Amino acid sequence: MGFVGHAFVDWDDTIAENIRYFREVEDAASDLIARHTGFDRAEVARRGAELDVEVARRMGLVKESLATSWLACCREFADRAGKSVDPELERELRRLCAIPYETKQELLPGAADTLRWLHDAGFEVTIWTAGEEPIQRRKIRESGLSPWIHRQAVVLEKTPERLREYMGGRDPQRCFVVGNSRHSDIRPALAVGVTAYHLDVHTWAYDHLEVDEADPNYVRLERIDELPALLARRFPVAV
Ligand SMILES: [Mg+2]
Structure with missing residues (x-):
């Protein structure tokens, strides 16, 4: 020794x-959800960030926590807009949320x-x-x-x-x-x-x-x- x-x-x-890759995904995810539901992008981003911390505290810093937060955010705003969530949109959110964990x-x-x-x-x-x-x-x-x-x-x-x-x-x-x-x-x-x-x-x-x-x-x-x-x-x- x-x-x-x-x-x-x-x-x-x-x-x-590290955080830069997460910020890029948060921006893209908020955009997608705002466009799909008609809500203000900043409001979606704020709620997504809130859910992100809640879920990370609950699950620990696991890969699944980011997708879990943004899918929950998406469902929340879709509900409020009285819309169903397009499976294609969910797939795209999942794809985005994997990026920070896979990037070099x-x-x-x-x-x-x-x-x-x-x-x-x-x-x-x-x-x-x-x-x-x-x-x-x-x-x-x-x-x-x-x-x-x-x-x-x-x-x-x-x-x-x-x-x-x-x-x-x-x-x-x-x-x-x-x-x-x-x-x-x-x-x-x-x-x-x-x-x-x-x-x-x-x-x-x-x-x-x-x-x-x-x-x-x-x-x-x-x-x-x-x-x-x-x-x-x-x-x-x-x-
Ligand atoms: Mg650190």
């Missing part, structure tokens, strides 16, 4: 672009270099990610970053309990989480008392949550490549 520390690094929207993701600026730095500096690199195991593993494999990754921890929902489980016997003083989500990354890290490096970039309503930014373990990053300098001051790094 002999790692200088243990990095728990989020994947989606920390290392690889673009890496975010600085992500590849930072992951490589963590590895070469002597950290144990765990990708700590929420979603379905085969999907998350495929995204990681496709990124080409596997050589810099020691472990992949895939869970349906990130909680303090699951984080503690993956920390195992590791010294909490030498563990830290890097991620973009207050809900999934920052809150669990602060709850178990490890440093949380918060890449405060995008927002999905699922991720919205107040966290105690006055907690000494809370550190905000503008960019992921600020990490090496911060960690080099704290750990006896090899590079």
